[in-house]
Amino acid sequence: MTSTITRFAATAAPCGRSQTGERSVSEDEQGLITEEVTYACGCRSYKEEFHDGSVHRMVVNHRGKVILEEELRGE
Numbered sequence: 470m471t472s473t474i475t476r477f478a479a480t481a482a483p484c485g486r487s488q489t490g491e492r493s494v495s496e497d498e499q500g501l502i503t504e505e506v507t508y509a510c511g512c513r514s515y516k517e518e519f520h521d522g523s524v525h526r527m528v529v530n531h532r533g534k535v536i537l538e539e540e541l542r543g544e
């Protein structure tokens with residue numbers, strides 16, 4: 470499994486505030502790619518991309534409320 474962490478400059482967090490944060494991307498042997506973004510205020514977003522092309526996304530604000538969750542099916 471490989472993992473890459475990148476810090477980013479202030480950008481709009483899911484709550485609407487401008488926040489700095491960190492993006493972590495990892496890939497396992499099965500080809501599952503997981504991206505996790507953590508903002509300084511505590512908002513988070515996750516994305517999982519499966520090898521068949523389907524995607525699971527979830528966005529949670531800094532109060533712990535899920536504000537977006539969706540599954541996109543691959544071809």
Ligand SMILES: [Zn+2]
Pocket residue numbers: 482483484485486508510511512530531
């Ligand atoms: Zn926030």
